[in-house]
Each structure stands twice: as structure tokens, then as C-alpha cells.
Amino acid sequence: MSVGHTAITAQLSGQAAAQEAGPCGDDDCGIRDVLDRLGDRWTVLVVVELAKGVRRFRELQRAIPGISQRMLTLTTRRLCRDGLVERTAYPTIPPQVEYRLTPMGHSLAEAVASLADWSRGHKDAIAASRARWDAERTG
Structure with missing residues (x-):
């Protein structure tokens, strides 16, 4: 895979992850940490x-x-x-x-x-x- 293709793939993957994480970004507004503890x-x-x-x-x-x-x-x-x-x-x-x-x-x-x-x-x-x-x- 070319360097340019890898960079674009990584960028798109990051955008998809941010969309899945919701409006708070990757930290899920801290909810994930609390639920993991509980x-x-x-x-x-x-x-x-x-x-x-x-x-x-x-x-x-x-x-x-x-x-x-x-x-x-x-x-x-x-x-x-x-x-x-x-x-x-x-x-x-x-x-x-x-x-x-x-x-x-x-x-x-x-x-x-x-x-x-x-x-x-x-x-x-x-x-x-x-x-x-x-x-x-x-x-």
C-alpha cells in the first residue's frame, strides 16, 4: 500500500471512530470509564x-x-x-x-x-x- 493511501485510510478511520464515539469524541464524555468501573x-x-x-x-x-x-x-x-x-x-x-x-x-x-x-x-x-x-x- 502506498504512503498516501495509508494516510488517507488512517484519516478516514479516525473520522469514522469520532462519529461512532458521539458528540463528546473518543472519551465518551467519561461515561465509559465510569461504566467500566461499575x-x-x-x-x-x-x-x-x-x-x-x-x-x-x-x-x-x-x-x-x-x-x-x-x-x-x-x-x-x-x-x-x-x-x-x-x-x-x-x-x-x-x-x-x-x-x-x-x-x-x-x-x-x-x-x-x-x-x-x-x-x-x-x-x-x-x-x-x-x-x-x-x-x-x-x-
């Missing part, structure tokens, strides 16, 4: 557990089966950085650390609860739709 494996589980009240680190770890200490540490740090969780450390031996949702974290917990309610209300219809889809394609 869609990770552990964030929603930590938020749901903290919606029940203040939890210490080990309480969180016991309440979320399969989460490692490292993943819980990373997840709580990210949630604190995002302003969804507040971490309070007490100068005791051994150190005690508590986590609680911030007001913004509580609003996320409400949205997650609404999504869970929607899922419960539509699970039978989704299962039926999947069965129809599978039957049409395997029949």
Missing part, C-alpha cells in the same frame, strides 16, 4: 454489601465469596478514589479499618437495587426468549 467483577458486590451498613475489611471479605484480599483492597481503593466509599482507619493494634458508602455511593446502591428488581421481574421473560432463540437456531 461493570467490573467486584464493585457491585462491595457496594451491595456496604449498602447494608458499615463493614470492616474482614467482614467485607467474608461476605463476598471468592474475593481475594488483594482484589478487595484494590476495589475499595478505587471506590474511595471515585468518591463512592469512605474509609476510616482507627489507630489501634491491630489497625481497624471501616468502610461505608458516601451519599453518592448510596445513590449507586439504589440504582443497583432497581436493576436487581428489574432483573427479578423480567427473568422469566428473558429465559423464555432465550429458549425461543436457541430453539430457532438449533432446530
Whole structure:
């Protein structure tokens, strides 16, 4: 391929990508970053557990089966950085650390609860739709 052709192709590809990204450009107005965080494996589980009240680190770890200490540490740090969780450390031996949702974290917990309610209300219809889809394609 010629250098000129490659440059034009790259330019057209860039224009198409910008159009797909919408009016905010490549960063999707920051929405993609937030949704990636909320869609990770552990964030929603930590938020749901903290919606029940203040939890210490080990309480969180016991309440979320399969989460490692490292993943819980990373997840709580990210949630604190995002302003969804507040971490309070007490100068005791051994150190005690508590986590609680911030007001913004509580609003996320409400949205997650609404999504869970929607899922419960539509699970039978989704299962039926999947069965129809599978039957049409395997029949």
C-alpha cells in the first residue's frame, strides 16, 4: 500500500471512530470509564454489601465469596478514589479499618437495587426468549 493511501485510510478511520464515539469524541464524555468501573467483577458486590451498613475489611471479605484480599483492597481503593466509599482507619493494634458508602455511593446502591428488581421481574421473560432463540437456531 502506498504512503498516501495509508494516510488517507488512517484519516478516514479516525473520522469514522469520532462519529461512532458521539458528540463528546473518543472519551465518551467519561461515561465509559465510569461504566467500566461499575461493570467490573467486584464493585457491585462491595457496594451491595456496604449498602447494608458499615463493614470492616474482614467482614467485607467474608461476605463476598471468592474475593481475594488483594482484589478487595484494590476495589475499595478505587471506590474511595471515585468518591463512592469512605474509609476510616482507627489507630489501634491491630489497625481497624471501616468502610461505608458516601451519599453518592448510596445513590449507586439504589440504582443497583432497581436493576436487581428489574432483573427479578423480567427473568422469566428473558429465559423464555432465550429458549425461543436457541430453539430457532438449533432446530
